[in-house]
Amino acid sequence: MMGKNVFVKKLAFLGVVALSSVMLTACGNNDDEATGDSSNAANDDVQVVRIGIGNAYNPFCYLDENEELAGYEYEVLKLVDEKLPQYEFSYEPTEFSNILVGLDTGSYDMGVHGFGWNEERDQKYLYSETPSVTTGGYVILGAEGQDFETMDDLAGKKVQVKTGGNVSNLLEAYNKENPDKAVEIVYEDSENEQIVSNLTNGVYDAYINEKIDADQWVKQFDGLEQYGENIFGDQADSGCYYLYNKDAEQMEKDISAALQELHDEGETGKLSKEYLGEDYTK
The missing domain is CATH 3.40.190.10 (Periplasmic binding protein-like II)
Structure with missing residues (x-):
């Protein structure tokens, strides 16, 4: 589907070549017990974060001339993803009105579209503790x-x-x-x-x-x-936030912490100047 980009971090596994199916089963069981091989467990521990993100909110999140996801928010999230090996981010660019619907129906774990704070949304969704940018009122x-x-x-x-x-x-x-x-x-x-x-x-x-x-x-x-x-x-609050379902408290904490690190390191400030013309992260 054009415009739908799914970026997945792949784990590499070593295969063991065996002479017979019986030997393979036996060796596999022995190896797991002896070495505590946690490859399968590690794979299970990686949580996919399904992100509904704007497709026409230039320069924050939009599709470029090649129908590829681009913009400040997308570039920031790529850096956040690199800091969180326990998650893999999967993006679905969509219209603004679809994002909250996707959160409501469970299609998305996270919504990204420069959401400001308001009381009605706060009652329904979990706001990120760390804003992606400040808006200046x-x-x-x-x-x-x-x-x-x-x-x-x-x-x-x-x-x-x-x-x-x-x-x-x-x-x-x-x-x-x-x-x-x-x-x-x-x-x-x-x-x-x-x-x-x-x-x-x-x-x-x-x-x-x-x-x-x-x-x-x-x-x-x-x-x-x-x-x-x-x-x-x-x-009026002056921040742009990510939205989550109410039960995603740990996910929100992890992503907010990584985002704050990027703010402190100045990485988001660089992206803000590149995409927005000024550093709106301070």
Whole structure:
């Protein structure tokens, strides 16, 4: 299947050539008892981690021109995998909406798509202790030449959001707490190019995104500008995390520890500069 990449670490085993099936059985039993051969046990101890990862979230996780998995998150996970011989990572690139479904149904052990923290997800999934990057909080995206700086400037404005995302939750809570300054929330699950077109053509006034993503958008698209700084303050967590099923506590601890080592060693910082333009791991 194009776009589906499974990367598996293979264990090599030494075969014993015997003269007869009887001798093979006898020698095999004796060797296991005498030497404590744990090849089969070692193979059984390696746990496959089935990872649902984004296929169109450039530059974080996406398929390149050869339909091969690429991006910051994928390169980081390859380094994490090298540090954890007890696991072998198996990747399935897929659409954002499929990742949580895959976790729910048990198809995936781990979900990767720059997931921010929110209370609803936290009740359902296990978040990684260590974020893969920090996001710099939320900023406002709009057409060039706007005078947006804070949430107050968006009162009565049409703000496009994606259904079920962190921003929709934050805006809904904001409107409830500030009815006299409420924004008009427009739920529309468009691709990035359409969102930018909606902004530059005046269909909607603003789109709210994390700074790490907004930086990429401003570089990628003409006629777009970002405004404000950390507009939700302490109400919004500023990390991107991996998600797991609730019973995967040991897996989460192991992967978070390896990821933190890579942060401390500066390896993820190098990849962040290469793929994201700056070191967003600090």
